[in-house]
Amino acid sequence: MKKKTSGTTRTTLKAALARxxxxxxxxxxxxxxSGRTAMELARLLPHDIAAVCVTHHAGFREFSKNELPESxxxxxxxxxxxxxxxxxxxxxxxxxxxxxxxxxxxxxxxxFTYRTLGEGTKVAVEIAAMALDAGLIPYGKDVIAIAGTGxxxxxxxxxxxxxxxxxxxxxxxxxxxxxxNW
Numbered sequence: 001m002k003k004k005t006s007g008t009t010r011t012t013l014k015a016a017l018a019r020x021x022x023x024x025x026x027x028x029x030x031x032x033x034s035g036r037t038a039m040e041l042a043r044l045l046p047h048d049i050a051a052v053c054v055t056h057h058a059g060f061r062e063f064s065k066n067e068l069p070e071s072x073x074x075x076x077x078x079x080x081x082x083x084x085x086x087x088x089x090x091x092x093x094x095x096x097x098x099x100x101x102x103x104x105x106x107x108x109x110x111x112f113t114y115r116t117l118g119e120g121t122k123v124a125v126e127i128a129a130m131a132l133d134a135g136l137i138p139y140g141k142d143v144i145a146i147a148g149t150g151x152x153x154x155x156x157x158x159x160x161x162x163x164x165x166x167x168x169x170x171x172x173x174x175x176x177x178x179x180x181n182w
Contacts, residue, residue: 007152009037009040010044012146013041015156016028016156017044020144023142023158026049027049027050027052027143027144028041028045028050028052028143028146029054029124029127029145030051030054030145031055031123031145031153033055033068034068035053035055035073035076037152038051038053038076038081039072039075041081041146051080052084053082053083054083055067055083055084066085068083084127084131084134086130086134088130089126089130089164089167090110090111090122092107094108110167117175118178118179120147120149120179121147121155121175122147123148124147124157127147128145128159128161129162129167129170132162133163133164142159143159143160144159144176145157149179154177154179156176156177156178157172157175157176158172158173
């Protein structure tokens, strides 16, 4: 059962920012579909920490439609937060094959394995690799990735992401927070 977690967003963001300060981490990656979580982060974000917003690709819910409104994307840009809209690392063509023909491939098996730690944790791992592949975070550095279950943010991790072609070099260094009711 998917839980709505929008009530935990501010607490999760504050915990992630505090841990970034403690560890000297300069880059955050945040999942945001509607833009609410990313805008909340923009309000809290100090000037010496960079952030990237990763959202659903066009057509994720409705053919050729973007879920993140252009007006929100423009506001995020004003805060210096770029938006990455691309196919999910653990989905893409493999999900299309599963939906059409059945079965489960390696990428979705990996996704289901990460989900044992929670949906937000799975998404956090995924968006860190996606942002690295897009060149929006630096290679070879730890970052903090923030995501959630349903809506809002409830999970934050310290991660050393690898590019998707070397995904198994990814290291989750620390779980800052995740829901206990997962």
